[in-house]
Amino acid sequence: MNINIKNVGKTKLYYFNKTDSTNTKARNFARNGCAEFTTVAALEQTDGKGRLGRSFYSKKGGVYFSVVLRPDFSCEDVLFITVAAAVSVCRIIEKYSDKKCQIKWVNDIYINSKKVCGILTEGEFGENQKFNFAVLGVGINLFAPKGDFPAELPLADSVFEKSDSSVFSKRFKKRIIKDFLNEFALLYKNFDKKDFVLEYADRSFLNGKTITYVKCGVECTAKVLGIDSNAGLVVETNGKTETLHHGEIQIVGMEQLPV
Numbered sequence: 001m002n003i004n005i006k007n008v009g010k011t012k013l014y015y016f017n018k019t020d021s022t023n024t025k026a027r028n029f030a031r032n033g034c035a036e037f038t039t040v041a042a043l044e045q046t047d048g049k050g051r052l053g054r055s056f057y058s059k060k061g062g063v064y065f066s067v068v069l070r071p072d073f074s075c076e077d078v079l080f081i082t083v084a085a086a087v088s089v090c091r092i093i094e095k096y097s098d099k100k101c102q103i104k105w106v107n108d109i110y111i112n113s114k115k116v117c118g119i120l121t122e123g124e125f126g127e128n129q130k131f132n133f134a135v136l137g138v139g140i141n142l143f144a145p146k147g148d149f150p151a152e153l154p155l156a157d158s159v160f161e162k163s164d165s166s167v168f169s170k171r172f173k174k175r176i177i178k179d180f181l182n183e184f185a186l187l188y189k190n191f192d193k194k195d196f197v198l199e200y201a202d203r204s205f206l207n208g209k210t211i212t213y214v215k216c217g218v219e220c221t222a223k224v225l226g227i228d229s230n231a232g233l234v235v236e237t238n239g240k241t242e243t244l245h246h247g248e249i250q251i252v253g254m255e256q257l258p259v
């Protein structure tokens, strides 16, 4: 269907009841030359993809969507697509609920110390480190699935309670997607300034927490000091300050299972 979004203009939204992965579908559309901001959404995914080759739990109850982008900036800035998307998701969730959203570096949205959303940006690059396109995928757990989240995902949670039936419809999910596109487009169109990084840093879930990460094969323990202007995670380890730009971190004292 065609949708009209203030900050985007006319774009196409393909909305499936069930698909394997909206990122995979969007990537195929992108390879076939679809317009920027073409969006693929689903009520359920059978092969939802997460970071680092993990799968993303995608049963009914969530909203799963992927947006095709054709960035004109260098591939080095790919991280900032996720950063802008994380800020946009927080704003939209807070528009429709009374919950406060935090961002767990790099790509997870947390409410009350539980994960309610994951973001996966995948880029395809051509010559000169330029993007052919990027696919921005967002999965928000609006409601817990029937029978609740599986026991292997103790950190997963939903934005709304089952009793909030007014926001359960497919129409509401479409509204969330449209509002997200509108909010994200605003940041994306002024990408050079990257002023959204400030809000990303303000929303950091990790500040003050002790984390572990692996560097050159060695496990390091550090205290998180904050997020810098390049969206790097600034940590203190053995009395020294260090900035992490990518990779996996674990929070000490929280269950170490993926969500």
Ligand code: BTN
Pocket: 020, 021, 022, 023, 024, 045, 047, 048, 049, 050, 051, 052, 054, 056, 058, 064, 065, 066, 107, 108, 117, 118, 119, 120, 137, 138, 139, 140, 259
């Ligand atoms: C993560 O938590 O590691 C990232 C999860 C990203 C999930 C979204 S859901 C929509 C899109 N399609 C996918 O297969 N993955 C992303």
